[in-house]
């Protein structure tokens with residue numbers, strides 16, 4: 262799975278976005294250690310504050326259906342002029358999945374003409390995670 266393939270999967274997910282209120286279509290594609298890819302898109306609501314982010318939808322799909330191992334890589338696409346970075350809540354939600362499998366995934370923050378690659382630990386330093394409860 263190349264970065265380009267993962268980005269294409271995120272873009273395909275964004276094409277299914279339900280975002281009639283913000284018109285801001287986000288796609289996320291999560292690559293797991295067994296090579297499988299799970300996608301998510303943002304799902305908004307007439308009660309605006311209930312919007313679900315693309316990354317969180319993808320993590321919920323994985324943990325409720327088919328978690329098979331560590332989180333290797335994530336691609337996130339948005340419609341803005343700059344590469345999109347996961348919001349704070351999504352960083353925490355992604356960290357839970359990463360910690361479960363013991364990885365520090367690359368996050369591909371995708372813009373129209375550039376990709377910024379950062380580690381999750383760079384986006385969420387000093388994270389609170391499962392081990393913090395011990």
Ligand SMILES: O=c1ccn([C@H]2C[C@H](O)[C@@H](CO)O2)c(=O)[nH]1
Nearest residue numbers: 283285287303312314315347348
């Ligand atoms: O990382 C992010 C940031 C925002 N959104 C969604 C939430 C909302 O539907 C829209 C505008 O904030 O974008 C995501 O899905 N992921």
Ligand SMILES: [Zn+2]
Nearest residue numbers: 314348350351
């Ligand atoms: Zn988010």
